[in-house]
Amino acid sequence: MSPHTPRPSPPLPTPPWWDxxxxAVMVTDGELRLQAMNGSAEVLLGLSRERILGHPLGHWLHLDRNLSTRLRSALVQDQPITLRARQMEPLRAESFLADVIITPLQGEGDEPGRLLFELSAIDRHERISREEQLQKQQAISRAVTRGLAHEIKNPLGGLRGAAQLLAGELDDPDLREYTRIIIHEADRLRALVDRMLGPNNMPQRTSVNLHEILEHVRGLISVQLPLGVKIRGDYDPSIPEIKADRDMLVQALLNLVQNALQALGDEGEIVLSSRILRQYTVSGKRHRLVARLSVRDNGPGIPEEVRERIFFPMITGRASGTGLGLPIAQSLVQLHDGLIECHSRPGSTRFDILLPVAGPPASESPEA
Known part of the structure; x- marks a missing residue:
């Protein structure tokens, strides 16, 4: 270790109920090096405690000069700090709005003091409300789509049958070619309607390794990448295997990665990542563990007028798009009691697949 490199601070033992x-709860020493954190803090910072404990908090969370000075003054003066609706900016995760309470913990005797951080993300409730609204909108969309599909498929069947009967009565091969075109187009429209309805089969769940699925998708996409587009992985090794339908998850991820690739064009980067979230709410249920699989690209972003309807069938921001890839991916993930969320701004678009890890929900109330 270089003499100029600060020695990591030893971690502190924490009670199991912290998670x-x-x-989000964190403890630092007097030099603002992380000594303890719980699962909710891992979620907000976007990194596991095994990776960051012992190192300065400022390596993972942006601390401006004013806040750093206040933190050290709080420790010296033994005065707590309360910050309301503070914009927090992790260096490896999305920024978030939080109420922050920082309490000095004085050491006994010659033991140095510490700081206890409590962060309550106040924009989570907005996320949960947005998620509930999305589910209601999609339920209405599915009902309308089923009704339209019924009205379309019935006359298509009659049209196809009539064309087949007509073909049997025609001797002229040129005229039979017209009936062949009618039958082909009727079949194409029927297949399109079936795709709009989404998957009909229930998942065939087996134990799957999510990183193997991510790497499989990365391999499939790598062979069709333009020279200027790169794809890489950034995985959390702590994610356990889950019970899921492998083929369905592969298809959902492929749809998301294809969407990112089309958004980039001939130049850019796609990042496939995985994280474990603790005490996280998905579809109105709070789960102790949730696996988050993300597909991120640095393309132009999704137009604002499309963003709120991105998971509706036939909605697309591209002239050549079908508007079915994302709705199908959402349906496949929802069959696993999960959800896909979208976060987009110019220069960064991220789709998150949220999958509850096996086990009963921690709570029915949306607290996280």
Missing amino acids: DLST
Whole structure:
């Protein structure tokens, strides 16, 4: 170790119930090196504790000069700090709005003091409300799509049958070619309607390794990448195997990666990542563990007028798009009691697949 490199601070033991808290909790030493954190803090920072404990908090969370000075003053003066609706900016995760309480913990005797951080993300409730609204909109969309599909498929069947009967009565091969075109187009429209309805089969669940699925998708996409587009992985090795339908998850991820590739064009980067989330709410249920699989690209972003309807059938921001890839991916993930969320701004678009890890929900109330 270089003499100029600060020695990592030893981690502190923490009680098991820390990971049941929806509030993010962290403890630093007097030099603001992380000594303890719970699962909710891992979620907000976007990194596991095994990776960052012992190192300065400022390596993972942006601390401006004013805040750093206040933190050290709080420790010296033994005065707590309360920050309301503070914009927090992790260096490896999305920024978030939080109420922050920082409490000095004085050491006994010659033991140095510490700081206790409590962060309550106040924009989570907005996310949960947005998720509930999305589910209601999709339920209405599915009902309308089923009704339209019924009205379309019935006359298509009659049209196809009539064309087949007509073909049997015609001797002229040129005229039979017209009936062949009618039958082909009727079959194409029927297949399109079936795709709009989404998957009909229930998942065939087996134990699957999510990183193997991500790497499989990365391999499939790598062979069709333009020279200027790169794809890489960034995985959390702590994610356990889950019970899921491998083929369905492969298809959902392929649809998301294809969408990113089309958005980039001939130049850019796609990042496939995985993280474990603790005490996280998906579809109105709070789960102790949730696996998050993300597909991120640095393309132009999704137009604002399309963003709120991106998972509806036939909605697309591209002239050549079908508008079915994302709705199908959402349907496949929802069959696993999960959800796909979209976060987009110019220069960064991220689709998150949220999959509950096996086990009963932690709570029915959306606290996280």
